[in-house]
Amino acid sequence: MPEISIVLVEPLYEGNVGFTARVMKNFGFTQLVLVNPCPLGDDAIMRASHARDVLENAQRMTIEEIYREFDFVIATTGEVSKSVCTPMRMPYYSPAEVREIVADIDGSIAILFGRENWGLANTELARANLICTIPTSKVYPILNLSHAVGILCYELANLPRGTYPLAGPIEMDSLYQHIETFLDKIDHPDFKRENTMLLIRRVLGRTKLTTREVSTLHGLMRRTEWHLENKE
């Protein structure tokens, strides 16, 4: 399988952390990462049941560290109403589509789940490679956290190890920095900058660039920059 970690961002209820550990192990996942979680006590241990090891081996990381360490980051969000088609949460992919997309990745993947009451902040979502939304009923779309984790784990279980060598987070960061500089050079307006970068991150994020492709994109931008600087 690709190395998939489940990341809970500021979970509020220890019972949900325990249930998450359990359902992860049910589908063969053992790498749990916690970002600033609630205190974990007996209730978490009880609900983890025979997945106490997953709970106890959970790593603590910051959002910054997650985007620095993982090759591919998937952020989950609740279903958004059609009227809120912001580039922050669109386009989104179903768990089955995510399975297709990540199936051939050879690299580390993090799946982010937000707080029980309001999910992930835009700042936590912005750098994700792609957004995943579990299709739910409009009448009552709010899944319990551990049920959402369970459905992702069910879909992503038993993936064969991919062979697709992803560019790492450092390479991708340097590409995005280059693009930002490039946008400066073509006088891209400041007020549009954030949304444009978000869109570029989403498009390039989900295309799963290889190291070679990243370097080709750098080359194309450098070539364009040369012509911009040397125009008569």
Add this chain to the structure above:
Amino acid sequence: MPEISIVLVEPLYEGNVGFTARVMKNFGFTQLVLVNPCPLGDDAIMRASHARDVLENAQRMTIEEIYREFDFVIATTGEVSKSVCTPMRMPYYSPAEVREIVADIDGSIAILFGRENWGLANTELARANLICTIPTSKVYPILNLSHAVGILCYELANLPRGTYPLAGPIEMDSLYQHIETFLDKIDHPDFKRENTMLLIRRVLGRTKLTTREVSTLHGLMRRTEWHLENKE
């Protein structure tokens, strides 16, 4: 959607019943049936959250009533080791396969989930049309009840209404009775009877017979019986 009911058979923990109601409603299902459940109190209501209506409208039925009332009954079981290939629990289908199978049904479907500690009894399984097993890790295959329900609901959500007119439970019962009588007439040995009937129930159960097909099978048996009785 086909009319799908979720049936919990003797659930032991009210929290799981509440969580079940919630995850059902998350995927658009509202018909919960309880067979001899534990007492339901505050914990069930709390975990049902905004699906309190599903919990409160839950019907109480017996296993007998379920097999009498529903056109198609799916029994869920934990994954069985390969060494226990009994006809009782084999062959089994994954939730995705079940989706394919039930997709075109026009009729009422019940999905049975057993007790948290030991699942469904053989007597409760025996008459099911088919067996569904969620593929899990061998290391820790025991899913929490509500997580198992959630995965089935996720797979079966948003099915279009089928157009396939199933023979009802009364017609199917009369077919199985005819087959039993027929087996008597051909001196089928008693000690094999139970397993043979189980196999026949499974095969005919999952083929989703129409009323017309049932009557053709009756006709074929009657014709054979006539020849058995009128042989020289």
